[in-house]
Amino acid sequence: MSTCHNHQHCIDSALNNAENLCQAAGARLTPLRKQVLELIWQSHKPMGAYDLINMLADVSEKTIAPPTVYRALDFLLEVGLIHRINSLNAYIGCMEPSTKHPSYFLICTQCHTASECNDNGLSEQINNLSQENDFVIEKQWLEVLGLCRNCQIQTSV
Amino acid sequence: MSTCHNHQHCIDSALNNAENLCQAAGARLTPLRKQVLELIWQSHKPMGAYDLINMLADVSEKTIAPPTVYRALDFLLEVGLIHRINSLNAYIGCMEPSTKHPSYFLICTQCHTASECNDNGLSEQINNLSQENDFVIEKQWLEVLGLCRNCQIQTSV
DNA sequence: GACCTATTTGTTATTTTATAACATTTGATG
């Protein structure tokens, strides 16, 4: 969301959801994992693993090596609390972690905001296409790059 | 296509198309670029850049450094003769290079065959979704991972 | 609490993928 909003609310509710979901699933949201999730939620822009490593170093004042962060990311992906944006090698918080769902994103090339779209019509279309090809879906990613509303306005002025 | 077919025909027609398209577009399909394209078309499986580097080394008996191959790949992507599979960091020949189009793939996790699906219904659905969000599309990728027909049969036996 | 075990995190080294910067070669054009 590049529109003005109370982002602290996004962060708080994401962390709350995460606590609840993990508890329900019997998954351990350790301090490290929670901290990584919180850093990912600092914005609505996909964040690189090494960005997170640097942010962690700033925050905790001890260097965190790549495997530590990648393991936290793997956990968060597994549980469904974040998504990976393949075209950017980056990670972003899931807007609706309570249900497993495919990962559809509109990603602005200007402001780098990524907005998640869980569209049923689209989902059905992809299911149909797969069925026509006798293909059994395991995972799917849709990444649409372009200009968000705000950035169209700004570039057209 | 994991089904039996005369693959030499795929290679030949791909290279022929490439020649024609490049001529029409005033783009230079140099020997190196053509060789890289031919290697990519050796199968219907996405091929990594370093796979190509190794294959080139085998074929030409002189080592080819990464930038050389990446430049060829950039050219082929630009012209639309190949697509990049982001979830695999790999490259595959385009089935319909004569028209620019989004990149939709069904990718088998077992046999690694990737089949390109240029589905208009899907395209429209994505256009609608984007319009609803006032989003102007520049590029798009859909990657569906799962089991192809053949591999379902084999794993169920 | 003491002990055991599985999970998580730390640490070091390395692999895989991709690009920057500059030198050399090639090929079209006059």
Added chain:
DNA sequence: CATCAAATGTTATAAAATAACAAATAGGTC
């Protein structure tokens, strides 16, 4: 054949991710 732009060669390095093993920590059992 001289010139210049495009393409390729070369060396070094950046960026993203993982392998392998060590240490610490959290829960369950006696």
